Every structure is written in structure tokens, then in C-alpha cells.
Amino acid sequence: MTSTTLPAPPTKRPNAGMLTGILALLTAVAPLSIDMYLPAFPHMAHDLNTSATGIQLTMTAFLVGLALGQLVIGPLSDGIGRRKPLLIGSFVALLATVLCAVAPNVEILATARFLQGLGGAAGIVLARAIVSDTSRGATAAKLLGVLTMISVIAPVVGPLAGGAIIAAGGWRMVFWVLAVLVLLMFLGALFGVKETLPDADRNRGGLKTTFRVAGEVLRNRNYTGYLLTFCFSFAGLFAYIAASPFVIQNVLGMSETRFSLVFAMNAVAITIVSAVAAALAGKAPYRLMIGIGLAVAVLAAAGMLISVSNGTPLVPTLVLFAVFQGSLGLIFGNATALALEEAGHHAGTGSAFLGSLQFVLAALVSPLVGLWGEETGVPMGVAMVGFLVLAAASFLLLTRRNTSVEAPAEEAAVV
Numbered sequence: 001m002t003s004t005t006l007p008a009p010p011t012k013r014p015n016a017g018m019l020t021g022i023l024a025l026l027t028a029v030a031p032l033s034i035d036m037y038l039p040a041f042p043h044m045a046h047d048l049n050t051s052a053t054g055i056q057l058t059m060t061a062f063l064v065g066l067a068l069g070q071l072v073i074g075p076l077s078d079g080i081g082r083r084k085p086l087l088i089g090s091f092v093a094l095l096a097t098v099l100c101a102v103a104p105n106v107e108i109l110a111t112a113r114f115l116q117g118l119g120g121a122a123g124i125v126l127a128r129a130i131v132s133d134t135s136r137g138a139t140a141a142k143l144l145g146v147l148t149m150i151s152v153i154a155p156v157v158g159p160l161a162g163g164a165i166i167a168a169g170g171w172r173m174v175f176w177v178l179a180v181l182v183l184l185m186f187l188g189a190l191f192g193v194k195e196t197l198p199d200a201d202r203n204r205g206g207l208k209t210t211f212r213v214a215g216e217v218l219r220n221r222n223y224t225g226y227l228l229t230f231c232f233s234f235a236g237l238f239a240y241i242a243a244s245p246f247v248i249q250n251v252l253g254m255s256e257t258r259f260s261l262v263f264a265m266n267a268v269a270i271t272i273v274s275a276v277a278a279a280l281a282g283k284a285p286y287r288l289m290i291g292i293g294l295a296v297a298v299l300a301a302a303g304m305l306i307s308v309s310n311g312t313p314l315v316p317t318l319v320l321f322a323v324f325q326g327s328l329g330l331i332f333g334n335a336t337a338l339a340l341e342e343a344g345h346h347a348g349t350g351s352a353f354l355g356s357l358q359f360v361l362a363a364l365v366s367p368l369v370g371l372w373g374e375e376t377g378v379p380m381g382v383a384m385v386g387f388l389v390l391a392a393a394s395f396l397l398l399t400r401r402n403t404s405v406e407a408p409a410e411e412a413a414v415v
Helices: 016-035 038-047 052-080 083-102 106-134 137-169 171-192 206-219 221-251 256-280 286-308 314-328 332-368 378-398
Strands: none
Touching (some): 016 052, 016 106, 016 137, 038 052, 038 137, 038 171, 052 083, 052 206, 083 106, 083 171, 137 256, 137 332, 206 332, 221 286, 221 378, 256 314, 286 314, 286 378
């Protein structure tokens, strides 16, 4: 199925630097909120008189809200525009984050976390849709690469930043800091984001049209292929995020400080490669970059599985961690850009499926990698290999080269 024709960019162009900064903030806040409070889990369980499972459910509630919110807000924005859902979602997230900070018990905290995810989803799904509305070609690929890099790195560095905040002011301070960030997100959307979806390009016909558009987007074989390539690759990354604290500390015997250093260095690896991929947008074929990234990621994951199955030698394991994360930088931004190009002026719906499946898989992966206990990295290695093989199969079997998407040609950029 060929890609849907993109809408013409609006004639009034917003300030490029300001809009880019606002989009970056919109993209960062929800992923930061995922696990920034992770280091405080034991203290929170005691403080709120609940179990570890009860506290863990607050993260699940957030991920469910984040996934559901994107499925609702993305298609809705294709019908009524981007700005109204963005403002409403940001305001709901602000109120919910304040409620998290003052929650007297775990039930209220879990409810507030669900609402925080539901509202915060607007920032992620609509930032991507706004880029798709206002730019195309290499410029869209570069911007989506940056936004995707932020959304991937934020949950990686979140616990590191959260640890410093918790040490200074306790776990509630994490949510007050997040409340400030959400307030900035709301004000940025209010004063810095104008409507980017022209009235002529909006869906009409209510719920029936929404389902029709969703089916149309998903029947696009190329879109679905890039969707699964991105989401399965992200699931492989989340297997690392969920299991690496146990592998690095319990299996490799490294201290918490050294674990934090390794975690940070791997975040730097994916950041650097993502930046290189963004710089190459329009110069190197996007599919070539994705193919190279998938090949390296599969090999690194296979090497990791072999390593953790044979005593987990320190240096090879750490090198493979870095290579694996770095290779994903070639996949995420490019797969996102190509998926949204295929979605055309249904970018809200396309972005919704992308983000929703991404976090549903993340929520499922976390318990899977701990099935065999905390003293082995084999489940992590199996998950990494399995998900990256699925990503590669989706790319090879479902996607085809589309010359209108691959051409680095004209830039219709407004950001």
C-alpha cells in the first residue's frame, strides 16, 4: 500500500528553535516519569504501609495510562487538531503529578499515576504528529531522530537523576520536580505551539471514521513493518533496562556506583549513535541505516546470550552492552520517521500505535526477564535476542523501499 499523501505545510511558520525545544520537552517528561522514583521503592513501601508489589503496580498503572492515552489522543487529534488535546492532556498530567506528590496511600498514588500517564501521553504522541505535520524528508527524520532519542534515553537516565533528588529531598520531591517540568510543558504548549493540522486535512465522521482510519493505517504493510521494527527493538532495550541492575551488580559483582557509571556510559553510546543517524538523514538511505543497526543489534544480543550462558565474563559483557545500545540508535529515529511518513496526514493515529505498543511491550518485558531469579542474565539474553530477531523479521518481511519516502529530496521544514 502506498504512503498517504502528506498535507501541505502551514503557511505561517513558528519559531524553529522555540518549537523544537518545546517538542523536546513534550517528549521527555512522560518517559522521565516512568522510573525516576525507582530508587525509592523500598522506602515508599514502608512510608505508604504497602508491599513492594503495591509500589510496583504504580509503575504498571502509569504505563497502562501512557499506552491507553496515546491510543485515544492520537486518533482524536486527527479529527479535532493537535493543540486542544495537547493542552488538555498536559493540564491533566499536571494535576495528577501534584496528586502523586501528596498521595497519602498507595491506592491514591496508583490512581494518580494512571492519570499522569493518560495525560502525559499527549506530549509524546502529539510531538511526533506535529513534526509529521510541519516537516518531511531529511528534516523530519532528523527531528524525529532527536525526539526518539530523548524518549529512549529518558527512562534510562531517569533512575540516575531520581537517585540524586531522592537523596536530597525524599521520594515526594521527585514528583514535585516532575510537576515543575509538566508545568513548563503546559506553558510551552499554551504559548509556543500553534495548530499544525489544517482543517481541510482533519478526519470527519466521529468514531466510525476513527476506526476506518485506524484500519487504513494498519493495513499499510510498510507502516506496520516499521511499527513492529521500532517496538520490538525497544522491547529488547527494555529487557536490558529491567535486568541490567541485577546482572551488573549480582552477577558481575559491581557496586551501585559502578553500575550507575556503566548505565550512564551506555546511555552515552546510544546518544552518540542517534546523533550520528540524525546527521546522516538525507545523506544515507534510512533503510540502510536500519538494516545495519538491526544486524549489529542481533549479533550483539546473541553474543550477550552466549556470554551470560558461560560465566558472564566482565569485559566482553560490558562491551556487548554498549554495542547493543549503540546499534539501536540507527533504528529508532529512522523507523519512526518512515512509519509516520507512511501514515501521512493520519500521523496522530500512526504515532498513537507506535507509542502505545512501545510501552505495552515495555510493561510485559519487565517481569519476563526476572523469571529465573536475580543471579542469572540468561532470561535477559534470551529476551534481547528474541525481540531483535522479531524486529529484523518485521523489517525484512513487511517493509519495502518507497522511493517517495527514501528520497532525500525536498525539505518542507518549518522546525
